[in-house]
Amino acid sequence: MITKSTERALALALFASLSIAVDTFGLVPAGRLGLATVLFLIFLKTYSTLAQASLEGLRVKVSQEGALEGRPLRVTFEICNPFIIPIAFVELSLRYPEYLKLSAGSPALLGAIPPRGCLSYSVSFLARVGEHEIGPLRAVFRDPLGIFRGTEIELGEKALVRVKPRESEKLRRALFSISRSGGMLRTSRAGEGLEFLSTREYVPGDDLRRVFWKALAKGRLAVKEFDRESTQYNLVLLALGKDMLTGPYLQTPLEHAARVIAVLSRYFAEKGEQQALYLVNGDRLDGIKMVRGRKGYELTIRALSSVRLHDLLNQRETSVGKGTIARELLMTLPRERVNIIAITTMGSARQLAEELKVLAESGRCSVYMFLMVPQFYGVETMSPMERAIFRIKSFQEILSMKDALKEIRKTGIKAVIVTPGDMARRIVMRLEMERM
């Protein structure tokens, strides 16, 4: 409950002193003015102290709306003054992560809160995937003339916001068009299934219920063959290196990867396949174990919306794993063959490949690594000549990705370089090939 005077108070104090001094020595009769100024300062000080005490006792309610990537994320602070002292004025400044972009509202404001009244303050962000802490509000009281200033305090609690990735319906449909089945689980190996595959000549021992009567009518004894139904075990591994956040707003590798994983997860869920998601953050491995169907999808979305971007930014270096990831994964894998889909950027690729080498060599898994191409974002703002110079100077680096790719492939990991746009399709095509 401390208020301090500002430089304006000092100016007023000087004025009061001068008035009193010149009056004392009979120069100008300004003593009353000086005394009135001092009394005014005392009055303002008293009011400021009371208002600061009221400020510290304010009740703050935080609410939020919208938590889907790319949509407005609205956060509202309802600040109520339960006391009879009006607070005029209070400067508010919202604390929010520096990587979030404000789409509506101001990050700071100067307002007054009437006695037993409330002030509502709303801001909107362009939501991006992950977990974000918004708030608390920082507040400072000032009297109407700005002569006294209170100490800075925090109002309310942090609002913990989890934003889900946006899913492309078009991409989801495209993935099903790649798949040879509309939703049932199948392989190209003939077996006991429901979906027709082909016909072949009858051999003794075949079930008579599978005889192809139309062929028999033409004098050929044949039986129908059906797709053998099977379940795939897909484990998505997302390497969260610091460079995952490099790029324009909503176009970073992390956001592309989150959208792809969300669509893939829905695809897996609708096909009834087993899926798991693990996030590799430094030497930490978090995620969800193999789950089937809708639950797997929900858990995946929850895991993606819980990625703490703040932690990623504060990583000292881009590093994934410390030689323990493969061991930890092996302990959680089912006995069936598992497709491991590792999604990473160039910065983390070599380290992750070292980690997953054991899994590739174990024979229990098919390990695929999808390296996202670095996007030369922001070239739109450059002149054609500048773009050309930029591309020439960074060309060597792009070529070095090819060398890295060769090295990774030597470890037994099937690595490919993809752009965010065709990553989901490439992944599904790989998985379909695995099914054959």
Next chain:
Amino acid sequence: MRKKVTLVPLFTLILLLIIGFIGAIERGPLTLSVYVGAHPANEGPMGLSELYKMLRANFSVILVNSWKDVKLEEKCRVLIVIVSPELPYTGEEAARIAEAVRACEEVRLLVADETGNANPILAEFGSEVRIGTNALREYPLVAVDAPWGSYVLLLDRPSPLFAHGNAEAIGIEIGVQDPQVYAFLESRGLVWGDGSVFLNQVLRSENSIYREFVRDTLSYLCNNCTILLDATKAQAMNPLDFFHGNVSPEVVPLVDPFSLLISLLSHIIHPSNWFFPLARLVNALVADLLVVSPLRELIIVATFIVLSLFISSRESSERDVPLREVTEVHWYGYSALKDKIMKGGSSLKKDDFVALYELLDYLLLSTAGVSLSSPEAASVLQNRGMSSEKAKALVEFMNKYYRRATGKSLWPPVVFWNSTTRKAISLTEEALKVLGYSLMEARGIEGRVL
């Protein structure tokens, strides 16, 4: 680290001091009186400080400055000691003393007086003894034959005593033809015609018989009782009188110098004695200074500064700055390189030309299956839609400067690589476009290269 706790704020402390200061001025100076006669506070030769010390060491003593304030318990035993009163007791005062000790079951008196001032006391308490008012001899030798011992004492101008009734004469002058009685013992106590025996100059003397006499007498008279030592009849003197010459010269040697000094100091340091003269002095000084022109302005400025500092020091001040807002940050790939190019700080060098050549060579090889150094390169580009002259010029230009950049040729001898590479970029862009790529457009070679 322990928190510093302020029990009394500085402001409150200063306010209290100012109030105390004003109160002290209003009340006036405290006068510590100086005694020259028989008073327990007098350390001089005529004082009773030695007697007081002796009493305090052996008895329960109450020093009586006002008999109104004496409060005694029921059924107490007291001995009233009166030594050489300098002023006579009135009948009212004697009655007040009797009233003060009325509740006691035993009241005894020790009156040592050579002036007769204590006679009203003796009368009030029903004593049969009276003190004469004139000393007959200066230093009579007196034999004391008392129940507590026998003594031969030399007295200092005592007054003879007169008694009727049953008072027993215990102190009789010896060595003269008409001996006087100087001490009577009666049921009420002892009446002694000389106070000098109890004074400091006698009790401090080398002859210890006086000290023994006093001690024995008091022990006899006060058996498990409280002694009331009367100090109401000693005359106080204002210490300033000694400086103003209002004191007779024979009194001066009788004053204890230390007591006098303390008394003077207490008088001098009191604000009522120096504050007003000082204020008057300062006022006069300021008034004089204000007459002088430059000093007048200086004083106003100094007062202004002092007042300003005082007012501003009451408040802790800080600069009023707005709250820091969050700065939104985005991280683009190759942002440092991009910034440098956009600011024009990146000039093209020989290595950049080599990179451009290798880029075109790579794309030509991967797209058309021929190298840029191959003789078919120009025709391949021509087949893809580039004009024949431009294709030939591009291939020739690129190979010529590539040989120069890689040291395979020394021609041309002087090359400005920045302008040469920029020209090469323009030529290459046309070739890249016919191959389906671009360096200059928003969607460039990245992605498709890989």
